Amino acid sequence: MPKRAARATCITVVSAVIVMSALLISRISAFGGYYTYMMGHFPAPWGNEIRAGLLEAVIALAFSVIMLLSLLGGLRRIDEHVFEDRHNLYYIMLELLLAALLAQVYTNDLFTAYVFVEIMTLTACSLIIARSKGRTLVAATRYMIMNLMGSGLFLLGLSFLYDLTGHLLMSNIHEQVTRITADGALPHVLTVSATLMSLGLAIKSALFPFHTWLPDAYGYSTPTSSAVLSSLVSKGYIVLLIKIFYRVFGLDVINRMRVNNVLFVFGLVGIIMGSLSAIREKDIRRMVSFSSVAQIGYIFMGIGMGAEAGIVAAVFHIFVHGMGKSMLFLSTNGLVWVSGDSKMFRDLRGSGYRNPIAGVAFSVGSFSMVGIPFLGGFISKLYFAKADMLMRPVETVVVLLVLAASTILNTIYFLKTVITLYRPSESPAPAERYKPSSGFALAMVCLVAANFALGTFSQPIIEAIRTGLRLFA
Secondary structure, eight states: OOHHHHHHHHHHHHHHHHHHHHHHHHHHHHHSSOEEEEESSOOTTTSEEEEEOHHHHHHHHHHHHHHHHHHHHTHHHHHHHSOGGGHHHHHHHHHHHHHHHHHHHHBOBHHHHHHHHHHHHHHHHHHHHTSOOHHHHHHHHHHHHHHHHHHHHHHHHHHHHHHHHSOOBHHHHHHHHHHHTTTSOOOHHHHHHHHHHHHHHHHHTTOTTSOTTHHHHHHSSOHHHHHHIIIIIHHHHHHHHHHIIIIIIOHHHHHHHTHHHHHHHHHHHHHHHHHHHHHHOOBHHHHHHHHHHHHHHHHHHHHHTOSHHHHHHHHHHHHHHHHHHHHHHHHHHHHHHTTTTOOBGGGOTTHHHHSHHHHHHHHHHHHHHHTOTTSHHHHHHHHHHHHHTTSOHHHHHHHHHHHHHHHHHHHHHHHHHHHHHTSOOSOSSOOOOOOOOHHHHHHHHHHHHHHHHHHHSHHHHHHHHHHHHHHHO
């Protein structure tokens, strides 16, 4: 297939998914329940099935929109970074990655989820390696090693759970877990299973201290790959973890096993360590990459609270970080483009003037990550703080201190970067303005609008998340 035809097909497919997800949201909102569809000839509990509720449909819509905007915003660099004979494969990998993401969102079968976890791992690795460069080969190798470790732990935990319950459908496993724990007992194998699956997905999501593969994978990939990896791939694993907590074990059992406490602590440490690492960076793309470590820490902190309020905040932050981080990586590409392809801060002076659209988009994304009012990041931190008030006093104080410290650290490295973009260039050559492609301009405008929408019209989204989480169980 010619390059242009492959590109058009990919854009059409993703656009169709967006339309169908929007239609599904309208249908589910009309009757307030969820759809269950039997896959194959055998009914539950032997067969496979997908289950679509309000939250699944909203997540699918958000993921599809981010995929489309990430693709449009990085088309020019795809032509430059990916060999001509690999363009078809690159677009196929994007479509396969989206399919794997949606399968994880909709499936009600735990083993099917594992299969698509593996598919997503392979497609994500191919997106890293698509840019044939020495550093991307090393980054892809590190990514594969760490993610295969995570997959192995997840599969081992799944095997223990299947041996204990005899089921693979999430709802049927939940019934067996409820029966087994009805007398207050917690079999060791159940705790081990939950721990292994949580640890496996935490590794694949780049939760601190399992994030070592992330800076190179995000920092050296082509911009579309970086945007997709940071905004979608890690979030797919986190959504699956939330489904497992709600639909497989139940939050009450998870809290009794204290698995969430480990994620809570790692999340808190990750928020601080990711920000400190970002401050030390002199490469803008690696700085944005380390920022993702901190933002993933926020999400796991919310999940680790073990209460609906914390998980609502975590899911909302998935949307905020997805929209914000894809915009940051794509706008960074636009700034690097007009700075002689240099990612070093010293060469980025004045790039906000040379590429105004990228400069504004990066500034908005930065302010959102810091938590400036009227942007999505502010609402996320507000709901994290509200959820924190329901915890024990010591935990409340610790979380508030971490939120305050992280906001200060975020301000240091993001504000420093924004100031650098608008400082006069040291180069004596006249600064030429860059004419962005229509796809890049459209992506930036839509992502900026989405960040403001998340910050000003958050209540309907929060209510949809609450309703969807209750249907999860």
